[in-house]
Amino acid sequence: MNDDKKGKEGEAKENPEEDLVGDFIEEIQSADDWQVVYAVINEVKLEPASLQEQIVAGVLPLTEDKDSEVRSNVARALGRLGEGLPETQRETIVIRLLELSKDKEQTAQAAAALALGDLGKAIPESRCEDVADRLLEFTRDKNEKIRASAAWALGYLGKAEALPGSRLGDIVDSLIDLACEGKGEAGIRKAVAQALGDIRGEIPKAAILALGDFGGILSEARLNDVVDLLIKLSEEKRGEIRASSTWALGELAKALTEARRKEVIDCLLKLTHDKDRTVRRTAAQALGDFKQDLHESHHNAVVDRLIDLMHDQDEDVYEIPEESLSLLWEAFPESLQLDIVNRLLDHLSDENWQVRRIAKSALYPLFKKTPEQHHEGVVDRYLELSRNEEGQVRTQAILALTFLGTTLESRQKDVVERLKELRDDEDKDVCEAAAGALDSFEESREEAYEMDTKALRTELLAQLRAEVDEELNDGFSSAELDYPYGEISAVRIGSWLWVKSRLVYEGATWNPSTDRASGDPISVHGWRDWIGLVESAPAKVSTPDELDSWALFSATYKRTYKDVQVPAPWGSHKGRWVEKLTEDGGVKVLEASGFFRDVEPESTATVERVRLSE
Secondary structure: OOOOHHHOOOOOOOOOOHHHHHHHHHHHOOOOOOOHHHHHHHHHOOHHHHHHHHHHHHHHHHHHHHOHHHHHHHHHHHHHHHOOOOOOHHHHHHHHHHOOOOOHHHHHHHHHHHHHHHHHHHOOOOOOOOOHHHHHHHOOOHHHHHHHHHHHHHHOOOOOOOOHHHHHHHHHHHHHHHOOOHHHOOHHHHHHHHHHHHHHHOOOOOHHHHHHOOHOOOOHHHHHHHHHHHHHHHOOOHHHHHHHHHHHHHHOOOOHHHHHHHHHHHEEEEEEOOHHHHHHHHHHHHHHOOHHHHHHOOOOOOOOHHHHHHHHHHHHHOOOOHHHHHHHHHHOOOOHHHHHHHHHHHHOOOOOOHHHHHHHHHHHHHHHOOOHHHHHHHHHHHHHOOOOHHHHHHHHHHHHHHHHHHHHHHHHHHHHHHHHHHOOOOHHHHHHHHHHHHHHHOOOOEEOOEEEEEHHHHHHHHHHHHHHHHHHHOOOOEEEEEOEEEEEEEEEOEEEEEEEEEEEEEEEEEEEOOOOOOEEEEEEEEEEEEEEEHHHOOOOOOHHHHHHHOOEEEEEEEEEEEHOOOOOOOOEEEEOOOOOOOOEEEEEEEEEEEEEEOHHHHHHHHEEEEEOOO
């Protein structure tokens, strides 16, 4: 909660818990946007269970507030906070929400429907059928928003274990009918697609295998009707409907016969070419979710497409192939695994730096999973390519050998010797690549160092969030960002300790020139570096000031990626950061300021070399 709402300045609080309950009620009453309510709820969820119970008890009377917006906010809050409460209190919440579902204002009715869906599994067994009846009734409402809210909620209600199988069948039938009837406007069809996927996710495994009986709920024919509907919805004009249908297809397909599953995979492969990036991303994720269920007839097509997607222009898409390939790995024969590794190694020299980054990130875990008897052959292949008469081929081989040599300790000596030879190559690009590769082997001697930085991470995340929020919400523009994330690591190099903080804060911004409802994507990276002697390093750090006092060298840097290419090369940066530390105290520092566009941000930085002494 905001500190300025916890009492008058300097006034001691006799009952701080009452103050927190009061703060929450005040936030709910004054909030004019659901995102604000959601943020407040997230704070409440961090409080002890006993306090959450007090807060829920305190806001229940607001379901009868004269302001319909307050009633709507309370409904959504109760739905989000209900899970984990005692059953008696959950039952009270359900009763109030059912009453609110008959509110005179349609916005409050829709909010009550969504809140009942949020409760899902937390709905007491004695109330499950009452909730199902009310939501099914809502699917026949004249108001599109209410019908859409009911569709979303029914999807989550399908997860309630106490719901009889016959009612789950009614829910599925109602959702299909809702999408097929004239009442099936775009917003509803999107909700139906999402809801069908949600329900399917909770069907017991035994029922999935049975298929024909579908756990006594749906016949195989009815399941096929669901898939037919989703395939049809995946061809809708609106991207969000196609995306929801794509996700649901991935959830449902694994319960189908092999022949039908192949049809769904073909559909998903087609959807990876969709013009909407969310659809492409969702389809790529769905392919990865098949894991062992991916039929061998689709192996090559899926691998080819996932590797192609590494070249996609959107971060939402090009980050997915790494995850999907890893999920599918065990389904592939050794020959295909080896082919994937070689193709990723070749991508280390791609002209697109994002492709190089993704390929390198994907390689390490996948190469480790490749049978060891193939490792030697892969290294030999690139050692041979490093002797090719074409300089470009030799350069490509060096990049692959850099990865292989730092990964396979048994071949590191061979690789380093070859790189030293290439450092004197007649081709300038080859020389530079070899020199850079040898630097990488120097870095591979870093050792992880144990330092308790949990409190420091919390502090730095809070600082980054406050700084960016103030900068972006300046009256001219506004922003909505997710919680910042990132890690702090400490590595020992000789007698030196390098503490690295790499944090990220992402979301969207709006200003008068923004022409997209979703806003302009933004990604802010906050970096901090500290270097000092291991022997005097603190075991636990809570604030950056503590590291500032210990360090012999420190650096601060912020990089902001903007618009649809995030985090492609378009944005601004300022400050300096450490790129390399050697055992003799040599520090390579990069410093940058200003804007960058269509180039790697590092390429606009100047290099400074610092020598530290013990």
